[in-house]
Amino acid sequence: MKIAITGGKGGTGKSTIATALAVELGKRYNILLVDMDADCPNDHLILNINRKLIHNVEQRIPEVNLGKCIKCGACGTACKTNAIVSIKGSNPIFMPSQCNGCGACTIKCPVNAIGWNKKEIGYIYSGENYGVSLLSGELKVNESLSEMVVNNMKKAIEEKKKNYDFIICDTAAGTHCDVISALEDCDFVFAVTEPTPLGAHDLELILRLLNKLKIPTNIILNIADIGNKKIIEDISKKYKAKIIAELAYDKKILEAYSKGLPIKNQEINKLADYVAGMVPR
Numbered sequence: 001m002k003i004a005i006t007g008g009k010g011g012t013g014k015s016t017i018a019t020a021l022a023v024e025l026g027k028r029y030n031i032l033l034v035d036m037d038a039d040c041p042n043d044h045l046i047l048n049i050n051r052k053l054i055h056n057v058e059q060r061i062p063e064v065n066l067g068k069c070i071k072c073g074a075c076g077t078a079c080k081t082n083a084i085v086s087i088k089g090s091n092p093i094f095m096p097s098q099c100n101g102c103g104a105c106t107i108k109c110p111v112n113a114i115g116w117n118k119k120e121i122g123y124i125y126s127g128e129n130y131g132v133s134l135l136s137g138e139l140k141v142n143e144s145l146s147e148m149v150v151n152n153m154k155k156a157i158e159e160k161k162k163n164y165d166f167i168i169c170d171t172a173a174g175t176h177c178d179v180i181s182a183l184e185d186c187d188f189v190f191a192v193t194e195p196t197p198l199g200a201h202d203l204e205l206i207l208r209l210l211n212k213l214k215i216p217t218n219i220i221l222n223i224a225d226i227g228n229k230k231i232i233e234d235i236s237k238k239y240k241a242k243i244i245a246e247l248a249y250d251k252k253i254l255e256a257y258s259k260g261l262p263i264k265n266q267e268i269n270k271l272a273d274y275v276a277g278m279v280p281r
Contacts, residue, residue, distance in 0.1 A: 007192040008202025010173035013222040018170035023262040024272040026131035029165035037172040038149035048260030051125035068113035078108035122149040147178040195227035218244040
């Protein structure tokens with residue numbers, strides 16, 4: 001079973017809860033935790049895991065054969081990310097960091113002067129601690145296509161999933177492309193939020209997305225005793241997403257986090273029991 005821990009707002013405790021849930025379930029099941037926040041992975045820090053590189057992630061990029069190029073400027077007009085500066089009568093100038101590999105320039109070129117090359121954009125790591133196996137993706141500095149790293153991790157999951165009872169995917173915050181990619185083939189989702197106006201606003205965004213993706217969802221309310229809980233309860237009723245766990249503010253969680261230790265909390269134990277109950281008998 002593939003379960004995602006997500007949430008519209010950053011800093012609500014998604015990774016803290018994902019790692020704690022993975023460790024608790026790891027006492028009973030084979031667990032694969034996948035850190036799909038390629039822009040800022042931190043599950044390995046929370047669980048004090050020394051990651052090992054599995055492989056690099058590459059993206060295709062165009063390569064211009066200047067010997068064939070007729071300097072018509074067509075490739076530049078086709079590029080919507082402004083990765084090609086092409087003025088009629090001059091050789092095109094290519095900026096790899098801007099390119100998303102869409103291929104429009106290769107289609108537009110009238111003389112087939114544009115082929116393909118590759119560039120490194122990220123890394124996939126593995127590791128293990130506390131009885132939990134970890135896959136972790138990380139985007140290379142100055143690259144922008146984190147969804148490509150996420151998609152690469154999904155391929156790695158497919159290769160490994162037969163060895164695990166549960167796969168827990170810790171997504172990035174927000175509702176953008178890499179979050180959608182991480183969520184789209186999950187069996188169930190827990191949306192983590194906090195009882196603040198911004199937490200409520202971003203929770204509604206992620207619940208709207210999950211409704212469109214048709215993935216069953218429950219809510220985990222973190223620092224539940226701080227702020228206005230009613231605004232989260234109202235959204236819960238609106239989207240028929242049950243608040244399944246409520247974690248109060250606890251300084252011990254902060255201390256464990258800073259030491260690279262999984263948190264221990266009765267609500268996490270209840271959550272693990274709830275997830276375990278999803279396994280078909």
